[in-house]
Amino acid sequence: MTQTQSxxxxxVKCPTCQTExxxxxxxxxxxxxxxxxxxxDFGEWxxxxxxIPGAPDMSDSDGWSES
Structure with a gap:
């Protein structure tokens, strides 16, 4: 690497406080x-x-059956 290249x-910005x-x-x-x-951040999760948005978890729905 030459002196002209750095x-x-x-x-990045901290996801919590936006500090660089x-x-x-x-x-x-x-x-x-x-x-x-x-x-x-961990506590918020x-x-x-x-x-994370996605399809609802059907395994917890009333009336769900695997048969």
Whole structure:
């Protein structure tokens, strides 16, 4: 690599607080900026505040039968 070329650094926004995070080994919680933001996000998924849209789960419906 010559001096005129620079290594491109990827920067992403923390999904929780929107702080810019360098995507690399110096950011162990990437894409989060910190363990705290990572745990806030995990808690939102665990409490089902976040979900991936899709077809409803028919196995929990009343009257469902596999036969």
């Amino acid at each position: 290594k491109k650094v990827t920067v 995070v360098v995507w690399g080994e110096m950011s162990p919680y990437r894409p989060f900026c910190s363990k705290q933001c990572q745990m806030i 665990a409490d089902e505040e976040k979900a």
